[in-house]
Amino acid sequence: MTLDVPDLGLDRRGPPGLSDPRVHFFDTEHGHHMLATDGSRIFDVDPGLRDAFAGWDIAEQGAFLAGLGMRKVPYIDDVPPADMPIRALSLAVAQKCNLACTYCYASGGDFGVPARNMEWDVAKTSVDRLMEKAEPGARVNLAFMGGEPLVNRPLVRRATEYARECAAAQGCTVGFSITTNGTLVTDEDADFFNDHRFAVTVSLDGVGPTHDRLRSYRGGRGSFETILKRLEPLLGRMGQAQVSARVTVTPANLELRETLDHFVSLGFHSVGFAPMLSAPDARHQMDLPHLHEMLAQMIDCGKACEAAILAGRSYPFSNMEAALMEIHRGTHRPYPCGAGAGYFGVSADGGVFACHRFVEDDAGAIGSVQQGLDPVRRDGWLADRHVHKQTPCQSCWAQYLCGGGCHHEVIHRGRPACDYIRGWLDHCLGAYVRISEARPDYFEQPSARPQAS
């Protein structure tokens, strides 16, 4: 299937709206609009503003932008957050995997070091760290990752129950999530996930053979059918557990719309896509032409989602839903995620890293659960990773919606996907205006909508 790709200036640096880091102009059938980068504020503007703005000198442009709001200071300054409490930990409970996805950031599950399971004392210390500064009423999250976490099922259960006890004793709430390849999920697991309201993310990279080519067992056998069979109890029950499909997009599985429609029909609570930008094996990485094609596919999915929202139907395309909510709120972030701030990854032997992707990677090492966080490394990380320190983010209008891109991908690959991100956000900005005109109530709903991970 071939899709029309809108001209978004992806191959050139020219139109003022795209090259000016302070503003981004976009149009819809409802008129002309402007995103003010500072504070991610969206305005409806006069038709003449775009040209007039381009004609003003920098002082006039500054005066115009300053006149839009009452704040005297920028929404985001250069100061990194300090002494944030830990709000989420991801435990690499099993640094081993029964699949052999060659693009895996964990290099087949072991992160490039001898495969091993996490011991109970490490998991317990991790939970203690997580609870250490959780005041009554606070909400913290414990995530289980790998490798394949269900390889070490007893530890997942024991840590979950221990965290529940600690939270009850402290009067705070703990949420659980697990990212699994789905091949080892049992009926008992489904009950357990439901009982503890797990957010279950299943890695599925396509439908049938497409998935099987990318995510095979170590012996080469496909895993798709097995996974669907294993997930039946979870999807069928639609209980307390939220089950999401996460699709890693590589050059070999670019049929996003078909994948999305199929997974929605299977009953997943949400379906999200992420391009593979940094793989240990470069053959599976997305390059510019692939990203161009992926953008067209994402926009196609976005249009389907928009139509469903306007019609009042459920169509859980998580990338779109999350983007709409963030645009509505005016989310402006100095970082792409909470890595190194409130969120950390813990390796099997207790090393603390900026996130689950940095496990066993010295670039993101921040301490250990036994010794605690190294304040120097943590502050250094937050100082270095601030979007104001990133190039070329400072010259980009999307800097506060994007936050600078996944640290792991940026550090290991750079920023090949900026045009893709801008193109996708430009589409979502237009969709936001259209939906807020036709269905303003959509944004009044509680923020219980699934968030992109």
Add this chain to the structure above:
Amino acid sequence: MTEPYKKLEVAPRNLTARAAYRAAGNPANTRLDSGVGNCFPGLEMDVRDLDRRFFPGLVFNAVRVPLNPAPDAPKRTEGFHLVFVDYMYDPMLPANSDVAWVRKLLADYTGEVADRLAEGRWFISSIMQGEKKISAYKRNGEPIDGMTVWRFVRSLEPGEKSPVTIALERREHDGEVKEDLIYLQAPRRQYRTQDGVFDGAYQPGELTQSLCNPWSHDFRDCGCHYWPSNHPDVVMAEVDETEALPTGQTADPMAAETYLDWLRNDRGPAGDVAARNTVEENRPYQIDHYQVNQMWGELPIVVEGRETGTFYEAAPDQSFVGPYPDRKAMIDALGAKLAPLELVLTMQYLYAYFSLADPEQVDHARWPALKDDLIFARRAILGVSIGEMTHLRWANQMLWTLQGPDVYEPVITPAQSIRTGPDPSQNYPRTLSPLTPDTLDRFIEIERPEGFIDRAYARCVATMLDRKEYPAHLYELAVRIDTDGDEHFLRFSHMKQILSKYPFKDGVAPYLRPLTPDTEGKADAAMANFHKVEAGLKAAYTAEAKGDMAAAQASIAKVRSAMEDFREEGEALAAEGIGIPFWPEHQA
């Protein structure tokens, strides 16, 4: 830059844009703290209402001197007036208390004292706490204004350890006190509890009852004068900067420096007549209630006391005034020129003050406004004179700080002559003269901005900008003297405008009384008091230079007492046409 974007419409759409959007006009969702006058710190309550219940079981009102009392109205209504006795629900006076003072008070409030208080007008006669006693009467036997008594009450300490004794007096219709006083003793109320909550004696609404409803009518009618702090009542007119003289001074100084009523009805140039002295006098010329509803948005913005039109232009800088070459040069100027100048001006202004007629004695039938004009003029010149004495002190303070206590000698010697301009020929011998138009013109010249005194202090300011060399408070002192001069200039200019409507011929004017320096020893007592003032100041400054604040305060207290006497003697002498011969050249 013109503002081209003002013509372009923008409307906020998402939440951050809407939350921070600066809305045009004043819609319902304007934030309180950004409103024109919707929110003003201090308007939450009126602190004066706390002190109405300073004494357990009693509620007072602070009553001011009536402006226009009816002839048959009760006399002496000013002071701290007892409104009613209210002990039933006072948390300080529980009925079952076994504390001695509580039992005594409750017995009084339910017994003979209550019966006496129920009849007639009762006022606080005096307040005692520890060794201190404050009388509610002035030296001349008249009651002190209620707002002043309120300030005394504010100075009382709370708590059981330092009980307050109040004496209550019943004033008859003629203001006389015939009955015995009632003495009551109790601790002053602790207005807030330990939890920071107001004492339970205060009823809902009581602490806000004297506040006004903050909206456009209050621009006009607010009686408690909260509003003038951000909505001034007197202002100066907008000046056309393009018509300024080459010196930077405005072409029409009188128009530029005349105080106008901000609420004046006639807003055209013809309406630019000076604001009158009291709110009541200005009322007929102000926009009325209906107009203020329509016009409040047209009331101009006031910047630095001046109405501004579309554009605000900062005042042009004074011509450059350089610093003194060094510390010694500044000390020499302060000691040899500036401090003596301040003292000589004080004395000249005082002499002129005594030459102004007694407002009560003038011909009201012929000059109906003269009484008010004289009250204004006398206050204004006395105010300037007091200002010059303050400057004398500050000049001395700069000297003792710069020289140190071992070198410093108080400068309490008046100058022989007065310089008014940069040209040495503008140097006049000191003189004691009544406040004739010529004298007033000379005073205006002396205080004129950019004149000799103004530039001399501007040089001190420029010198003390060097913060490594000079402490910050000295710089502040010099700045204050420097800016006070402008105020003196305006006061004299205003006085000239007010007095100019009265005829002056051969040294006689309705506002003057004849005054000649005494040569017959009749003013000896006054001069003796003046010398006491000089000696007292010398002792006080010497002590303060050495850091002995207790001794300095004791000397200053003596100076104050001597000055009170001096003023009374001066008034009495002036009533007989006798002026005080301050200097040898005037003495016999």
